[in-house]
Amino acid sequence: xxxxxxxxxxxxxxxxxxxxxxxxxxxxxxxxxxxxxxxxxxxxxxxxxxxxxxxxxxxxxxxxxxxxxxxxxxxxxxxxxxxxxxxxxxxxxxxxxxxxxxxxxxxxxxxxxxxxxxxxxxxxxxxxxxxxxxxxxxxxxxxxxxxxxxxxxxxxxxxxxxxxxxxx
Numbered sequence: 001x002x003x004x005x006x007x008x009x010x011x012x013x014x015x016x017x018x019x020x021x022x023x024x025x026x027x028x029x030x031x032x033x034x035x036x037x038x039x040x041x042x043x044x045x046x047x048x049x050x051x052x053x054x055x056x057x058x059x060x061x062x063x064x065x066x067x068x069x070x071x072x073x074x075x076x077x078x079x080x081x082x083x084x085x086x087x088x089x090x091x092x093x094x095x096x097x098x099x100x101x102x103x104x105x106x107x108x109x110x111x112x113x114x115x116x117x118x119x120x121x122x123x124x125x126x127x128x129x130x131x132x133x134x135x136x137x138x139x140x141x142x143x144x145x146x147x148x149x150x151x152x153x154x155x156x157x158x159x160x161x162x163x164x165x166x167x168x
Contacts, residue, residue, distance in 0.1 A: 030092025034085055036074045039096045042112040044073050044145065050119035051145045055158050072148035091137065104137050 030040055048069055049056065056062045077088065094100035101107050107114060107122040114122075126138035149155055156163055 029089055030094075030096060031077065031085060031089040034078060034089075036070065036077065039111075040092050041070050042110075043092065043095060044070060044141075046111040046114055046119045047123070047141050048073075048145050048149065049116050050123055051142055052149055053116055053120070055149075055155070068152070069145075069149055072151055073144060076144060076148045076151070088140070091140065095137070104134060 029037075031037070036044065045066055048066060052069075057065050077085065080088065095104060096111075098110075101111070104126070105122045106125045107118060109115075109118055111119075123138055123142065126134045129135055129138075150159065153163060
């Protein structure tokens with residue numbers, strides 16, 4: 001290998017590492033202080049609108065229901081073990097970047113700008129993916145969303161669930 005080629009290779013490698021390091025430094029934590037941040041709330045709002053489409057009330061009632069839902073999502077996440085919270089935070093950090101959102105979710109549009117149909121298609125793509133990590137992301141997002149939504153007794157009638165029986 002010629003000296004000039006080696007120097008060029010070194011310069012390209014150094015530039016690539018510097019850009020990768022800069023990109024990684026720009027990644028926001030998915031769960032700042034162990035709670036949903038604004039970007040995480042946007043992600044879970046988009047997922048809830050897609051997963052709960054047809055169940056969510058319309059208009060102001062729907063916005064209020066989504067606000068209450070995000071509080072339950074936050075409470076659910078806070079109940080996770082530290083290891084699970086750390087993994088979820090890492091996942092959200094990736095999904096909140098444009099390259100991560102495109103690679104894992106297949107969604108080109110930012111979460112807060114994506115339509116219900118776009119998010120639904122992205123979730124379906126993850127669900128049907130041949131890649132296990134994409135399927136796991138789908139299940140994590142859907143399970144957290146459904147778990148937090150149906151934890152509220154006011155949502156049980158949509159399932160036809162009357163609630164727990166009284167024990168005599």
